[in-house]
Amino acid sequence: MLPTKYIILCGLFAAIIAILAQISIPVPFSPVPITGQTFGVFLAGAILGGRWGAVSMLTYIFIGAIGFPVFSFAQGGLHMLLGPSGGYIWGFIPGSYLLGKFIERRGSYFSMVAGMIICIGAIYSLGTLQLAIISGLNLYQAILLGILPFLPMDLLKAIAAAGFSLAVRRRLLKMGLIQ
16 A cells, blocks of 8 residues: 555655746757756655655656646647657656665765766756657767756756755654655
């Protein structure tokens, strides 16, 4: 039986990511926009842990896949997951899982940031691969269009999310809401 509190938290984090996805800035030379989604992915993995962070990402993706406008620019549907930027969304699952597993064993701020960098690596790996395949780019071009413009902002998001996540995670642990 699934603990009710984790089911509720997974739905809450899926909703948080849906809201953060609406912070979307188009990048003129790339089919991938700058969004707030990665901040939400960081929070989910760091606060919920690996298993439940990944479940929250699956929830988010399922809601978007069936057509609810939870992806960037209030879009939804399978075409978003199968398009040039869909790999980044798929990368949320292993990214949050790896981050959460990393955090479950270590609890410091620097461990949080390191886990979030691992998360970024997972997101970028799947995202860049799908971007290259769908757009017909070579790996170098996909990295130029799908990683380099986003890396500085994602590192800043990781630094901010680590501090916030650490405080929230400690509070939820103390309250017995998470393990």
